[in-house]
Amino acid sequence: MINIDAILPQVFNGIQFGVLMALLATGLSLIFGMLGIINFAHGSLYMLGAYFVWTCVQMLDLPGNFWLGLVLTLPLMAVVGLVLERFLLHRMYGQPVVYQILITFGLLLVIQQGVALIYGTTPLPLGMPPSFEGEISLGLFRYPVYRLFTMVLGLAIISAVWFFIERSALGAIIRASAEDPETAKTLGINTRTVYTWTFALGSALAGLGGGLHAPLIGGLQHPIGTEILLICFIVVVIGGMGSIRGALLGGIILGVVRGLAGVFWAPASDFVMFAAMGIILMVRPQGLLGREATR
């Protein structure tokens, strides 16, 4: 008999993991929904974020080095995104999806192996940030502070991004550029710039997700990006391509299912993720809250 005390923390862990994946999936989904680009290198951007935070902690001998690194990943990864979009990916707009997958797959190889070349292949451990090491009582059980923090921050950022895209004036410009580029252009919107910045935003979210996740991974290794990429795809497929709320819903569903499967039979936790994706694709190919890609 499995008691509730064992299940509840697992479910909570699942939700926490799911929110973090939803944060990454939001970036992936944004890029897909607005630019129509399916980005296989998204996981690599996540990995870059994690390695950047690690480097900050190692290099800077300051009290708040982890947090500084985390904040700095945002502009840094945005710049990486800007460069990628400007020099490479903008050529892929409107191309067959197969070539987008192929080119971003090439990018994944280059980034991943580049990191392996610089940082080596041995796992690089990153401890919890100071004063976030302990546990906090949540009534029924005690829960690690840092995990709780990532959950709250993740939810806040996803909500902020959703509000920005769906409710703000700038968001309206982004949506307009995605839905009807011709009309947007005649209204004086520079769609080229809009696409570039949207890609940068998506990249920054990936980097931030990597930085946030880094202390929980145990040891950083260069293939972490590809593992996370697969999970992100599953989240996006479950929730619906191009939908931010869908990414959050997909992430939480995936996290809970994964956590619960882990309680009963640990090796099944990865299996159920793929099974969930397969079922959703069969029954509702556009995902739970999906809308078709607009471009």
Added chain:
Amino acid sequence: MKKALEGSRKRFFAELFPAIIMAAILVPIYFILPSKMMASEILIMAIPTLAFILLLGYTGLLNFGTGSLFAVGAYTAGILLARHNVHVLLAIIAGVVMSGIISIIMGYFCIKRGGLIFALLTLAFNQLIWFIIWQWKSFTGGPDGIWGIKREALNLGIFSINLKPTFNFYIFVLIFFILIFFFLRRLIESPFGKVLMGMRESELRATAIGYNPETYKWIAFIIGGLICGLGGTLFALHQEYVGEHLANWFTSGEFVIMALLGGTFVLPGALIGSGVFIFLADFLNRFAVLSKAGAWLLVLGAIFIVVVMFLRGGIYGGVEKAYELFRRK
């Protein structure tokens, strides 16, 4: 009936001549290559790449599941050879059949959608199979893989050939490669192949004429799966070891790279691609800086990006274009 036989005989001889030429070119290549192991490996890796090209180049489906079907063939043959000591040919047939069965199931779910969804589904299936291989330690050896595969005498009743020497094994692989290559060549020229290509261009039009795209895609997927399985069984014999990394999606990615490098729209592209890939891997790994941490993949990735951006037809397409420019002048 007689006429049909006559026709098939004619076709057979029409293929026999280029097959002999191909063999005549490929046999001496064995002696040119720097490492003798490399020769068989190039041919073996070209076999699943052929399957990948059938799907992407002729049917328009980007398959990220090649690696897992390859691994299914390799594991089936490997387990049979290492633990049950079966006949080599029987192990090969079993591997092919097993991959066929898996690809029937996989294909059924994957071919319902084209484009992105197909790619993601095959990727998910690929990881599922990898995951099963990784977890099922008692049967597949898990992370340790299958050891003790022996490449010994191939007993054909009247006579027997020792497959241990690399040259003998190379010829053994070459026979399979040429058979598959010319089978696919015929398949593409056949009405079935024409339907596949028609669907690649416009699925709507193919449906309007009365073809069921799903059935055709499914059959193409299964044929691809059988071929991948064959490649896998030969690979198990080649390495005398099978590891779980074969099933990982990075192996699928390697076949993707090979096909794109060589040329996605023509069958010889598979051979060119796998040749260039393996040669490049060998060459780049000679530099100490690059062999560390698999950084040669970085160079390969960069080349791959350039190919996808500027040379969609791969090396084959590039040479073709250059030749045409030259002739026009």
